[in-house]
Amino acid sequence: MTALDSKYAIEMRDITKRFGHVVANNNVHLELKKGEILSLLGENGSGKTTLMNMLAGIYYPDEGQIFVNGAPVSIQSPKDAFDNGIGMIHQHFKLVDVFTAAENIVLGLEEEGRLDRKAIAAKVRDIAERYGFEINPDQKIYEMSVSQKQTVEIVKVLYRGANVLILDEPTAVLTPQETDKLFAVMRNMKADGKALIIITHKLHEVLDVSDRVAVLRKGEYIGDVPTKDATQQSLTDMMVGRATSLNIDRPDPVNPRPVLEVKNLTCIDKDGVKRLDGVSFTAVGGEILGIAGVAGSGQRELLEAISGLYPIVDGEIKYFPEDDAELQLRGMDPMAIRKAGIAMSFVPEDRLGMGLVSSMGMSGNMMLRSWKKGVGPFLKRKDPNQLAMDIWKNLEVVTPSIQYPVRRLSGGNVQKVLVGREIAAGPKLLMTAYAVRGLDINTSYTIYNLLTEQKMKGVAVVYVGEDLDVLLELCDRIAVLCGGQISGIVDARKTTKEEIGLLMTQFRKEGATA
């Protein structure tokens, strides 16, 4: 067949890719038709990103053949990928912060003559207009929001004439409104004849935006279905291989009593910006308090301030170890908090950069809580080793040994190690930030169950989350943060998604009109 007749923009045949002994992709077939949006679905570590990286020239397949427009090609570098009209928008942006959008877009293009900024800006505006982007070619990257940076990445790919766009979890960093905008743009690109592949974990997005869904499981190609024939349940079944109930078990709170009281908490960052502004709430033992909000509304600062990692300008943080005892946490650093015997556990957002030591194995990471315990100047390895073995077994962490560096584990296993350790410390207050971000469905449920178990033990659980459906099903109460302030605390059993959505944006709107 000749190249132009093919109805497929991309075909991948019998693709196998190994990393050491791990088979990331095993005999995978994938076809992408011209002018369609294909969702690539799979749990964490199912090999989606690896497969796409082979199209983008980051990896080279060990076996198998890639066809573009029906012709066999060899993609050895990102440049080869561009020459074949393939562009990938990676999960982590690859932009130069101090350059403008336009400069980033033309970076690496080998064009004759001087850099004609006007012409470039005009072409960028043209692309933006055609597909409905909002972009200012002269804005510097460091001044941009995450969604604007993503726009630059997409325009960069289009500028280079890509006909096939691969988006690796593009919505993970976006607010719901930004996601809707992105999907509108994707539909415009499709109407223009481009073929798109989107990697995502969020089933409702799959159903919303794509024409066809292809599913990978543990590196194997499971199959594909037209989106119109798929439901959340059927896709989940394909992904996990067995039916998983979407219902999160939520027992009623037991013996509620206040454990933590935050009063009028105010924090200012290095640049003098108010990150938290008079935040007050109480976390109650035996219940899960959800914290909702658009990303960057002060969630990180709130949890870090409570755990002694973020400077506090004003306000109080009281901890109640017993009913009639009271401790002031403000002014304590993490070591002081631990020495005071405060049973606080914290699962931070940045798992490898804050919660764990990435170069150490599970056992070294267990020691992060207990390293002070050894005799004299020496470490005590026995207990953390035992704890690591227990967590390895009980939470089914996939790792060759407890000495294997955790940075080499997949995202879900990293989180199991972190959450396992924090729960094993026997907390009275357990704070988690985006505990299931980037995790597959199975691991997410493991985490929900662990948190609910803690709640039933009388622990006060604070759950900072982004998925409203989960917040509504998992939590007992939900506090909504908006621009560093609490815009409302609602009963999760009675509230609606709309109400929370409104609270999440309320202050911003008032601020805009005031």
Added chain:
Amino acid sequence: MSKTAHKGHAAEPFLRISKRDEGMSGWKAWGIRIIGLILALVVSAIVIYAIVNLNPLKVYVSMWQGAFGTSKRTWVTLRDIMTLLCIACALAPAFAMRFWNVGAEGQVLVGGIATAACMIYFNNMPTLLLFLVMILASIAAGAVWGLIPGFFKARWNTNETLFTLMMNYIAIQLTAFFVATWENPKGSNSVGVINRQTKTGWLPNLFSEGYNTDFGWNVIIVLIIATLVFIYLRETKHGYEISVVGDSENTARYAGIRVKQVYIRTMALSGAIAGLAGFLAVSGASHTISTQTAGGRGFTAIIVAWLSRMNTYVMLIFSALIIFLDKGATEIASSFGLNEYVSQIISGIILFFVLGSEFFVNYRVKLRGAKTGGASK
């Protein structure tokens, strides 16, 4: 759009390099290293024959003799290996913390100045007490020299590489000042051998009477330091704190580690051990002080520490290799009347292959057409 396509199978890249994830078994890794060494000897044999028309075997024998030919030479070689190892041990805690201490040169020098000062001013002290004072003084001087950049890093987050590097130049100027002060004889612009007659403050022989015929104390002191540093980094709370800070400052803060304190403490320790190396260089080897007392070993030790991944026992091997090549090169230059560049070429070739074999230990290289999983070298 279609690129090179033959028989439906497009061209693979010629070479593909991937990291060995699971590492390599010990004997296999050593096999590769030994092959590397043999290749190095073969290639330099060809070079020797081609350039200077000498029998390569004779050259190798001469190299060996330069390092281990007589008992005296063997001891000198051992002594120099130990000094280099001591400096590398000094760098290990700082490097494990990802603190780029390139100031060992200066830390050794100030340790040497302190030692020389004690030898000159306290030459009436009882021997044992004098040694105690010399050791403490050299450790203290080195510790201060390390502590200063550590403190600035902790307090103002200054760049430690530039800071420690510049501290070297201060130490060199300081040494020049003291050389002028202690000049002996006047006008020689050098300190000369300190206490040449009395040998006060000279580290004595361990296995026999006298001085300078065995360097047993140097060996014992450094091996003890290497063992202590090994244990310190792996088995103590301080060592754990150092690893955590080196991995991520945020994680360290999260774990309740006082990061600034760790920076200052570790750099003081690093400087202290380097200062002790200065004591060994002055009291245990040259018995004088000059701006050449550290002699670039503060920088060579960076290579040793880094190649050994902060494992002090592996450092012993790399120190030995580097000193052996150095001694051997000097010997062949003099005994065959060669230009010293020829011997440097030989050292270069051997180092190239030995270091090159580390690449094959850590990475897997696959040639085009080879079946997956097989090719290891």
